Amino acid sequence: MGRFHRHDDGTAHSHDGGAHDHSGYATGAQRIQVLERIFGENDRTAAANRADFAAHGVHAVNVMSSPGAGKTTLLRQTLRRLDGVRVGVLEGDIHTSIDADRLGGLGAAIALVNTSNGFGGECHLDAPMVRSALPRLPLADLDLLLIENVGNLVCPAEFDVGEAARAMVYAVTEGEDKPLKYPVMFRSVELVLINKIDLLPYLDFDLDAFLTNLRAVNPDTRTLRLSARTGEGVDAWVDWLRAQVPAAAAA
Ligand SMILES: Nc1nc2c(ncn2[C@@H]2O[C@H](COP(=O)(O)OP(=O)(O)O)[C@@H](O)[C@H]2O)c(=O)[nH]1
Numbered sequence: 001m002g003r004f005h006r007h008d009d010g011t012a013h014s015h016d017g018g019a020h021d022h023s024g025y026a027t028g029a030q031r032i033q034v035l036e037r038i039f040g041e042n043d044r045t046a047a048a049n050r051a052d053f054a055a056h057g058v059h060a061v062n063v064m065s066s067p068g069a070g071k072t073t074l075l076r077q078t079l080r081r082l083d084g085v086r087v088g089v090l091e092g093d094i095h096t097s098i099d100a101d102r103l104g105g106l107g108a109a110i111a112l113v114n115t116s117n118g119f120g121g122e123c124h125l126d127a128p129m130v131r132s133a134l135p136r137l138p139l140a141d142l143d144l145l146l147i148e149n150v151g152n153l154v155c156p157a158e159f160d161v162g163e164a165a166r167a168m169v170y171a172v173t174e175g176e177d178k179p180l181k182y183p184v185m186f187r188s189v190e191l192v193l194i195n196k197i198d199l200l201p202y203l204d205f206d207l208d209a210f211l212t213n214l215r216a217v218n219p220d221t222r223t224l225r226l227s228a229r230t231g232e233g234v235d236a237w238v239d240w241l242r243a244q245v246p247a248a249a250a251a
């Protein structure tokens with residue numbers, strides 16, 4: 001199902017595009033029915049996930065980015081700082097356990113979802129994949145669930161997995177133009193973590209131009225600047241997380 005994409009207007013298309021369609025669905029009407037079924041199933045399962053998170057008092061945050069922007073590095077820094085908060089990590093990875101292994105030993109319950117296991121090597125997590133991992137997480141004993149999505153600036157934005165909030169990591173090495181090129185992703189998040197600021201002296205990244213592009217597609221999103229490498233600015237992100245977990249904030 002990763003081939004299909006939903007647009008903001010509710011329509012959808014496949015990766016292949018109209019000219020070379022290998023989907024096997026001959027007519028537009030038949031195709032739209034299939035897409036409606038796929039997204040309908042996803043949204044129903046997302047609602048079930050959301051209900052389970054709420055029932056257990058778990059605040060779920062979907063963390064997205066392109067590959068290599070620094071999600072796992074930031075989550076390592078985050079887990080070290082979240083004392084007093086009972087944290088779980090749902091690690092989405094196409095094939096390996098590399099990231100799940102990197103996050104071990106820091107006090108968080110971790111559940112790995114390989115999207116290639118029976119899911120076809122998907123470029124994103126969807127709600128059924130997240131649901132499949134819930135039995136492996138001690139939801140009753142968690143305050144916060146950090147979901148590391150598969151690295152991709154397109155597909156993850158289009159699948160509700162039942163999260164309460166969405167954040168994305170954006171590395172300054174990715175240039176200023178990506179909000180304009182991938183508006184669905186940038187529009188879908190309430191927080192953009194501008195990462196790798198330790199590299200700014202070596203780059204020609206124009207932060208003001210990036211922020212202008214970001215505002216053009218999402219005027220409401222918050223931004224924080226940080227370096228998951230040096231730890232600079234990470235506390236503000238951790239404060240943002242704590243503020244969303246009332247029990248932990250009070251502790
Ligand atoms: N210089 C620098 N490198 C970083 C920073 N954050 C992550 N990296 C590096 O970027 C690469 C990809 O990071 P990773 O956390 O695996 O990204 P992910 O694919 O989004 O999970 C690794 O080599 C990290 O060490 C940062 O703030 N500054």
Ligand SMILES: [Mg+2]
Nearest residue numbers: 071072099148
């Ligand atoms: Mg990672």
